[in-house]
Amino acid sequence: MQDSDPNTPLALIVDDDLTFRTLSRMSLEQEELRVEEVSSGQAAVDFATACMPDIVILDVQMPGMDGFATCQGLRRLPGGDFVPILMMTGLDDVESIAKAYDMGATDFIIKPCHGLILSQRVRYMLRASRTLNALRISASSLAQAQRIAQLGGWEWDFVHDRLEVSDAVCHILGILPASFNHTQSAYLGCVQEGDRDLVAEAMRKAVADGTGFDLDHRVIDTNGTERIVHFQGEVITDDVGRPQRMLGTVQDVTDKRATEAKIYFLANYDGLTHLPNRNLFLHRIAQAICCGMGTNIIGAVLVLSLDRYQRVNDMHGPRSGDQILKEVTGRFQRALSTSTTIAQFAGADSTMLARLGEDQFAALLTNLPTAEDSAKIAKCLLTSLEAPFQIDGTTVMLTASVGIAIPGTDGTEPNLLLRHAVTALQAAQNSGDRSCQYYCNSMNVSIAARITLEQDLRAAMNANQFVLYYQPQVDILSETVIGVEALIRWQHPTRGLISPAEFIPVAEEEDLIIQLSEWVIKNASQQQKTWRNSGLPPFPISINLSSLHFRQRNLISQIRSIVIENGGDPPYLELELTEGVLMTNATTTMTTLKQLKGLGFRLAIDDFGTGYSSLAYLQQFPIDTLKIDRAFVKDIKLGKIDSPIMRAIIGMGRALKLHVVAEGVETRDQLAFLRMQGCAAYQGFLFSRPVPPNHLLPLLQSHLRQPIPKSA
Template identity: 40%
Template sequence: MDKIEVLQRRAERERKARKEAERLLEEKSLQLYEANCFLAAREAKTRSILEAISNGILTYGENGRIQSANRAARTMFGYSPEAFAEQGIEALFSPAPNREALFPNPEHEPQFIICAQAISLDGRLFPVELKVSLVSVEGGSIYIATLVDVSERKRAQEQIEQLAYFDNLTHLPNRTLFEDRLRMAIESARRYEDPFCVMFLDLDRFKRINDTLGHVVGDRLLKQVAGRLRHSIRETDSVTRLATSEFSSTLARLGGDEFTLLLTRVRSNNDVARLGQRILENLRRPFRVDGQELAISVSIGVALYPNDGSDSITLLRNADTAMYQAKKQGRDKLIYYTSAMNATALMMLGLEAELRRALSLGQLEVFYQPKLAIPARKLVGMEALVRWRHPERGLMLPGEFLPVAEESGLIGPLSDWVLEQVCRQIQDWQARGLDPVQVSVNVSNQQFHSGRLVETVARVLDETGVDPQLLELELTENIVMEDVHSAMEMMAQLKEMGVVLSLDDFGTGYSSMSHLKRFPLDKLKIDRSFVKDIAADPDDEAIARSIIALAHSLNLRVVAEGVEKEEQLQWLEGKKCDEVQGYLFSRPVSADLAERQLTGHRERGC
């Protein structure tokens, strides 16, 4: 083979090698192009997915500067992509989370999940759940923050907590939250020796309003009561600072018309008494609900830690016991718990059972106290007063058992029984030829608001044939002011029958001149508290004189009760009081002795 042929073959091999290299280069270029196209498509798809995600996604570098933000993040914060690029991650929160949470160290904690408060471009604050991940990329690392707006979740949680721990009507803490706060107060008191007290509050006469006017009116009244209680606490604290600036309170509604008040860090019983007095005064003022004026009051029991109990159950029970003692003493009072009350409570339970039996065994008896017209001192009427001839305790006065009757619900049937006995006694006296006199009967709160009083009076008068003018019904201010509108309607029906109506204990409640003008009354009774020192106390004298003048201006007769001294009688006679009753003339006596008094007055021509 010659030299030329060798060169030609070498050239052919080189040509083929170049061609193969070109083919391989073209193939690699095509592969690279395809790879670039795939990467671009994947990046576009990734961006599309990030834009579609409902959670906010932010990326930022080690300097905190925002590098990217998806659509959800832009909507959440209100920033444009350009505006985001000018922000640091810490500027998106108020306050900013700890730096360790925003810039986690991969050697210790590569990922944090925290709750934070974010701030939008327009200054709106909203809660977010924040998760930060540190991701390694070519040339370094970036932080990826995922944000979830938990505003709706937080609102739902707050609603659940509101339902679980707060009263839906008054928005006060409920029993569950109160008992939890009470347990916390006990733990704190044990640790720091801080005394505190529990007040148990129960509204007086609320059930009558609820039963008479309905639950809608009752609920609206409860909301107003809650408002006044809150105001009483704020008012007293602002005036007295109740011990220290660290004083705190929890007012709760346990249910129905029962409220509790926890006062912590109280240094003096005077602070408790001052607040209690403010509550009593504020709840005495009439309420106005749906155009109606309603009068209630509150009975308050107080238990002190640790003297009256070292656990929540005992403290609440003893405060409740003290509250019932306040009701037994006439309501509208604040009473501190004493250990003797437990024995009293047990005794009262036994007395209630005995009173139920007494009604059926005939142990109750009606006594009568005469009323005299002055100056003639002529017997013109009697007041009926119930007594209990107890087989072991002897003759019991109303103050010893009527509170039990009121608390147990026996006062209703007991009052009806007295009404029937009085009418039958009037009928009997007339049958014996005695001159007719008016006999007054005290109407109980439960009896008046039962809805059956008018019907009961009509039935008894019909059965006995007694002249309605001989029956006088004594109503207290508290009874008629509890629901003025209903009281006026009922009194009008009784007046239409011919029954005589008098307002008892006048001057001790909230009735006003406008109410007196509207009530169809015949008589006004001056409470014995104003008569006691009438000849010596200028204030009592002024009050009694005003009552007499007011009554006469409205054509009402005036009756003074509790007259025990001659100087009281002379003063009343000088001020033209119409009738008097009291121990100066006679104590309440049995029906037989009352009959002798009627006979004696007739024989003397009085």
């Protein structure tokens, strides 16, 4: 019974002799083959058009289309190229056999033939066909894989001096396969001229040593496009170790090398300024130390930080801030190149400029005549910032501070040297703008104290070690209390009361300021509820909002929920923001201020006069209060020192119908001046220092104005 499994090979018998077809069929079916038969050449072509068989047993002598024509017709069909065709002929002559092969026959057999011989010949041909098909599929898969990998193979026969290359290699080299003359010179002719000697020497050395080579070189194709290829080869020897040939591959790695270069750049360079980053800077320090820096070569590690850059970035936006950083980079690079004659160090390779962080740069100096010459370089860098920067028509001045560590004296390990330079930088920043400091061991004491403070501050957040003090705001004419400002204090378990001037900067650097702000709002709201329940009339409590807190996306809902949940009253809570916060992205600021105002909160500009405000925006912002910074108040002495800035600020505030409050009032002369200028209110030690709620209560009971109106 004939096997109907489609995976069983299908044999097609083509013969006009019914008897022969029947006998052949019986023989082949015993071999568990599927068998179909037709009586003419045209019928065979028609059958194969619909279903190509796995093997064809084809008689030569048939009426109409003979076996030769039929064989040609089958070969022309799709998929007919590789079908094994066994031609049967009674013509026992060489000419017919040759013609059969010419027409595309795979093999031939003489009729009549025994059934066993036919079946074994068919089985052999099927087995060979399967092997050839597997090889073709494998070769096709390999070729496709090589095309995907842009990879080609080559073989150099030393005995006959013939270099064979695959079509894929020719494609990579940008040449036609027919144009390659199978010589080493032909390949080298495709190599970019600057790499040609390198490739030739690598191949020569591999042959001489009986080893191999592995390298990248460039090629220029016929379009003039430069590509990078990875070229490798391996020598094959005979039984006695004599080099016979070389096998190898050529791979187009242009895109791969470009990606690797991009990855390297991202890992080692700053994306904005294209300067080396911290990782590469430390690596170069290590290289310099290995070359003798710190022993027989004098060098220096400088770390520079731009003073008040963050304020400029907040005011003008990150895009303008990035532009300034690019210009700073250019100025520093020019300063380093021109300072060669000042410090007399040897060549441009002796310096390296890097960017460590947002506003922090570093420089590596080597081959200095003396360690003190590093200060001359630092001075040149600081001087390069003296010319003003222009941002959208606005003039901005920048200064910097520099810390210096000397390899050898201050350490011989890259991370330690950089850390010591940063420590010196912090000391320079504490001493004022445009300062330069060398590292010394005593600086570590202050750094240790700073780290301890940071750790204690995090513990204080969990242990609730903070308290609120309140400083009264006083009407300047009636001397009655019209509000208070909530000021946070840290009740340290061992150090006692710590001023916010000491821990607020640490909180801002360590991203703890938002938690502190939320704690102040919560506790001020609770205190407001307590005073209300004790019978005191409502009065405003001022609360400072940091820049980071104000920029939180959920600020509005966050503040509203904290205030409501803790019994606060928005119309009697005043949120204070600095000029820098308000002027950063004024459009977004306006939206946020209007939303806060819509919830009933009062709004104030704190420390007015120390930042950069636009009068146009001041008129548009829904501000209630203008607080004059204490820096403008401290030098007022009635009859001796006038203050035109104070008069201007107070006059402007009144013209804008703002409630003007002067901070830091400590003397009667200051109060008298403010009163003469029409300032509405003040706060300061003259009336009361910041005090805890229980100390404030008597003052409120005796001096609180009644009633105090709500916010407009």
